[in-house]
Amino acid sequence: AQKITQTQPGMFVQEKEAVTLDCTYDTSDPSYGLFWYKQPSSGEMIFLIYQGSYDQQNATEGRYSLNFQKARKSANLVISASQLGDSAMYFCAMSTNTGGFKTIFGAGTRLFVKA
Amino acid sequence: NAGVTQTPKFQVLKTGQSMTLQCAQDMNHNSMYWYRQDPGMGLRLIYYSASEGTTDKGEVPNGYNVSRLNKREFSLRLESAAPSQTSVYFCASTPQSHAEAFFGQGTRLTVV
Numbered sequence: 001a002q003k004i005t006q007t008q009p010g011m012f013v014q015e016k017e018a019v020t021l022d023c024t025y026d027t028s029d030p031s032y033g034l035f036w037y038k039q040p041s042s043g044e045m046i047f048l049i050y051q052g053s054y055d056q057q058n059a060t061e062g063r064y065s066l067n068f069q070k071a072r073k074s075a076n077l078v079i080s081a082s083q084l085g086d087s088a089m090y091f092c093a094m095s096t097n098t099g100g101f102k103t104i105f106g107a108g109t110r111l112f113v114k115a
Numbered sequence: 116n117a118g119v120t121q122t123p124k125f126q127v128l129k130t131g132q133s134m135t136l137q138c139a140q141d142m143n144h145n146s147m148y149w150y151r152q153d154p155g156m157g158l159r160l161i162y163y164s165a166s167e168g169t170t171d172k173g174e175v176p177n178g179y180n181v182s183r184l185n186k187r188e189f190s191l192r193l194e195s196a197a198p199s200q201t202s203v204y205f206c207a208s209t210p211q212s213h214a215e216a217f218f219g220q221g222t223r224l225t226v227v
Contacts, residue, residue, distance in 0.1 A: 047215040
């Protein structure tokens, strides 16, 4: 069965510090994609970063990096130098081609950045 | 660039009423999805269409039907709305590959 697990319902971080949001996944598909999305209080979904299952290096996009540990089936998001505007819901997602190409999401982590 | 367009943005239904949520994308994407978002539950996949002419059940399909009308349009129908279907509904699309999903703005549905 394919599944995404985010075990941190809420996280607090001090402004300018780094924070790691956890994500583990389960799939038997050898080819898959891992994603992180941000959902601010306004409700839209914002794509942050992508990691392919065959990518050798961890993905980075500005202050976002994805710590991909394939053997442990984890894809944690690291946000460096947190800003007040980073306060939002963060969703980990996985695309697979088992039973038809689809994307599933985790339950999300709400991040609070303190001034 | 319109991207993914969902209508309506808000809807209130009475229990037992039916309605169709509309979704259209103009990016020539093959795959389209319907998700629902409940507090604390993340986005749960209702139905998806991996390509034009195909539809498949996701994690929570009960009470819903879908139609992939053509490559652009993917509609979600509630035949007999129930209070448990109160949620925010998102339509999304992706190319048929491991690529980011593009989302509509969401439909906030309340069933009373």
